[in-house]
Amino acid sequence: xxxxxxxxxxxxxxxxxxxxxxxxxxxxxxxxxxxxxxxxxxxxxxxxxxxxxxxxxxxxxxxxxxxxxxxxxxxxxxxxxxxxxxxxxxxxxxxxxxxxxxxxxxxxxxxxxxxxxxxxxxxxxxxxxxxxxxxxxxxxxxxxxxxxxxxxxxxxxxxxxxxxxxxxxxxxxxxxxxxxxxxxxxxxxxxxxxxxxxxxxxxxxxxxxxxxxxxxxxxxxxxxxxxxxxxxxxxxxxxxxxxxxxxxxxxxxxxxxxxxxxxxxxxxxxxxxxxxxxxxxxxxxxxxxxxxxxx
Amino acid sequence: xxxxxxxxxxxxxxxxxxxxxxxxxxxxxxxxxxxxxxxxxxxxxxxxxxxxxxxxxxxxxxxxxxxxxxxxxxxxxxxxxxxxxxxxxxxxxxxxxxxxxxxxxxxxxxxxxxxxxxxxxxxxxxxxxxxxxxxxxxxxxxxxxxxxxxxxxxxxxxxxxxxxxxxxxxxxxxxxxxxxxxxxxxxxxxxxxxxxxxxxxxxxxxxxxxxxxxxxxxxxxxxxxxxxxxxxxxxxxxxxxxxxxxxxxxxxxxxxxxxxxxxxxxxxxxxxx
Numbered sequence: 001x002x003x004x005x006x007x008x009x010x011x012x013x014x015x016x017x018x019x020x021x022x023x024x025x026x027x028x029x030x031x032x033x034x035x036x037x038x039x040x041x042x043x044x045x046x047x048x049x050x051x052x053x054x055x056x057x058x059x060x061x062x063x064x065x066x067x068x069x070x071x072x073x074x075x076x077x078x079x080x081x082x083x084x085x086x087x088x089x090x091x092x093x094x095x096x097x098x099x100x101x102x103x104x105x106x107x108x109x110x111x112x113x114x115x116x117x118x119x120x121x122x123x124x125x126x127x128x129x130x131x132x133x134x135x136x137x138x139x140x141x142x143x144x145x146x147x148x149x150x151x152x153x154x155x156x157x158x159x160x161x162x163x164x165x166x167x168x169x170x171x172x173x174x175x176x177x178x179x180x181x182x183x184x185x186x187x188x189x190x191x192x193x194x195x196x197x198x199x200x201x202x203x204x205x206x207x208x209x210x211x212x213x214x215x216x217x218x219x220x221x222x223x224x225x226x227x228x229x230x231x232x233x234x235x236x237x238x239x240x241x242x243x244x245x246x247x248x249x250x251x252x253x254x255x256x257x258x259x260x261x262x263x264x265x266x267x268x269x270x271x272x273x274x275x276x277x278x279x280x281x282x283x284x285x286x287x288x289x290x291x292x293x294x295x
Numbered sequence: 296x297x298x299x300x301x302x303x304x305x306x307x308x309x310x311x312x313x314x315x316x317x318x319x320x321x322x323x324x325x326x327x328x329x330x331x332x333x334x335x336x337x338x339x340x341x342x343x344x345x346x347x348x349x350x351x352x353x354x355x356x357x358x359x360x361x362x363x364x365x366x367x368x369x370x371x372x373x374x375x376x377x378x379x380x381x382x383x384x385x386x387x388x389x390x391x392x393x394x395x396x397x398x399x400x401x402x403x404x405x406x407x408x409x410x411x412x413x414x415x416x417x418x419x420x421x422x423x424x425x426x427x428x429x430x431x432x433x434x435x436x437x438x439x440x441x442x443x444x445x446x447x448x449x450x451x452x453x454x455x456x457x458x459x460x461x462x463x464x465x466x467x468x469x470x471x472x473x474x475x476x477x478x479x480x481x482x483x484x485x486x487x488x489x490x491x492x493x494x495x496x497x498x499x500x501x502x503x504x505x506x507x508x509x510x511x512x513x514x515x516x517x518x519x520x521x522x523x524x525x526x527x528x529x530x531x532x533x534x535x536x537x538x539x540x541x542x543x544x545x546x547x548x549x550x551x552x553x554x555x556x557x558x559x560x561x562x563x564x565x566x567x568x
Contacts, residue, residue: 001469009469010384017381017440018396024437025403028411028418035414089309092302105554106310109317112550112557113543114498116516120523120539121316124323130532132319135335166312171561178562216566227407230500234520248409255413256505265413272410 036266041259054266064267067238067245068274070157074246075225075278078161078168082221083214086172087206094177104177107170115167119234122163126150153243156236160244163231168224172217179213180206211289218286219279226275247271317543324536331532346533347541354531356538358511359518366428366514367496370435371489378440379485382447383473387459397448403441408501416505426508434502439492446491446560450484451477487556494546494557515542 001009036054038047058064093100093107110118125131126149134146149159207214229248232238238245238253247267255264323331325342350356384390385397415434416425424430458480462472478485500516507513513521519538550557 006388006469007390010388010390012470013380013384013473014396016377017400017444020377020433020437021400021403021440024415024418024434025406025411025440026399028414029406031414031418032410085305085309089302089305092306103306103310104558105551106313108550108554108558109313109547112494112498112546114500114516114546116498116500116520117539117543120519120535121320123523124320124536125316130332130335132316132335139336166316169309170313171565174558175562175565178558179566213566220565223407227409229409234523251409251412255416261413261417268407268410268413272407275407 032265032268035262036269038262040262047262050262054263055270057263058266058270063242063245063250064247064270066242067247067250070244071226071228071246073157074161074164074228075222077158078165078225079218079221081161081165082169082172083217085169086176087210089173090176090180090210091206093173094180104174107173109170110167111170115230116234118163118167119231122159122166122231123150123235126159150236151240153240156240156244160228160231160235163235164225164228167231168221172221175213175217176210179210183209208289211286215283215286218282222278222282223275226271226278247274320536320539324533324540326533326536328531328533331536343533346537349531350534350537350541354522354534354538355510355513355518356515356541359513359515360541362428362512362518363497363515366432366435367493369428369432370439370496371493373432374436374439374443374492375485375489377436378443378488379447379478379481380473381440382444383451383477385444385448386451397444400441400444403438404445408438412501412505419506425506426512428512431503431506431514434506435496435499438502439496442564443488443492446488446564447481447484449563450481454480483556487553487560490549490553491557491560494549497546 037049037051039050039053040047093104125133128134128146128148133149137143137146147155149155227248228246229252232244232246232249233252236244238249248271251264251267251271254260254267322338323335324346325339325344326346327339327343330337330339351360381400385393419425419430419434422430424433454477458476459472462476463469467475498516499514500520503514503517504520507517510521519535519542522535522538
């Protein structure tokens with residue numbers, strides 16, 4: 001093929017994908033950073049350049065801080081639960097038995113159904129009049145525990161956290177189980193023969209070998225909870241009384257209910273930067289594997 | 296021995312926590328409104344197939360189902376060929392700036408959707424594509440490209456070079472060799488990527504929420520979420536439960552058929568990212 005024909009072939013094959021990607025992804029990303037510098041209300045083309053004023057306003061908006069604190073609470077709370085359960089079960093789930101294979105497939109059910117279904121499913125489970133949670137509590141004599149879970153500011157955020165864990169857990173169990181399978185079995189067998197089981201094995205064998213995967217998993221969990229939207233939007237709309245407001249539901253409200261498009265885009269930029277910073281912090285914090293290369 | 300028993304018990308309990316809610320939804324979808332309220336745990340006395348009929352016909356699920364089907368299939372029909380073409384070039388035809396362009400595609404997996412949602416909304420408004428199925432389809436294609444190109448590039452790299460050379464010696468042009476020889480060879484990879492994307496598209500909510508506004512063009516997740524909020528259906532819980540079953544059943548079926556390949560792709564994508 002002549003260089004000319006080759007260049008033509010490459011261009012022709014890359015063009016459709018690149019054009020669509022540039023139009024609908026790259027340009028909006030660039031625009032997002034630009035939009036955040038404008039005051040822009042309503043659909044009109046009426047935009048005023050205000051520099052960093054949106055960011056200043058954001059910094060002084062107590063609801064932004066409140067929303068951010070809910071995102072961080074969800075991150076810490078759900079990742080502790082997810083890590084504990086998935087590390088505890090990874091060995092057993094990763095086994096090559098027919099039962100383990102079956103369970104791995106079942107565990108991913110919540111991951112493959114729509115988040116909309118997950119949200120409605122949990123709203124129904126938690127429903128005070130026909131949900132199975134309160135029905136069970138009443139049946140075992142814990143009547144005073146049967147409360148309006150999503151309508152109570154003290155339990156609403158935790159309830160969303162439970163739904164999030166239910167949705168996400170299977171993926172992390174799979175991830176750790178797969179990572180464990182890449183570890184040569186003789187390492188595990190040697191450790192077991194040396195009497196390392198349970199917590200000892202976890203501390204000195206499993207964790208160090210899984211360290212790289214663990215870092216990535218934590219970053220995924222941070223991204224997942226910082227960008228949580230559908231569950232909150234459907235289950236509580238950020239209520240009651242903003243008790244479950246998160247960054248993206250607040251962004252959605254500013255943009256598509258109050259038409260504060262400039263402010264909402266500034267929020268999007270801040271959220272993006274925060275996710276990046278949090279991911280970077282996690283990667284730095286967990287850079288050194290405690291069992292490797294001391295000194 | 297005891298430890299093993301405890302671990303197995305945990306495995307079993309977690310499997311139950313996944314299965315029981317799903318079975319509960321399935322069971323409740325067959326109950327009368329009265330039964331739903333009076334015995335949440337009870338079995339339906341007689342299966343109420345009418346719940347499904349009402350959900351399908353009166354609640355508009357049929358319309359939403361069709362919209363979701365159209366958008367999902369149309370997206371795949373555009374995404375898979377153009378994604379495969381780009382991936383093929385990235386895998387086989389090194390050129391100046393290839394790394395940079397490939398990086399730009401992968402970067403899309405890093406940006407959260409909401410960073411672009413406001414500019415995207417206005418872009419679609421200007422193109423007259425807001426609240427249209429083709430607008431949603433093109434957006435879905437664009438946002439599915441990073442993952443698709445990433446996985447297919449890896450797949451094309453594993454195909455034997457000899458096949459391509461044989462085709463070229465036979466007098467095929469490079470484009471023809473791609474369509475006639477390399478693409479059929481890549482079929483297993485294309486199927487996995489297609490299934491993976493299909494599940495994600497079928498389930499997608501935030502983009503559709505912002506782009507689609509009129510009821511008759513709602514996709515299934517939008518439609519069912521709206522049914523929940525609309526007052527008139529709040530009394531018809533049986534139909535709503537039936538609607539949930541209709542939304543999740545196709546996905547669970549497709550997932551079950553392709554589960555092993557889906558697991559591999561999921562893990563590979565997660566660990567390389």
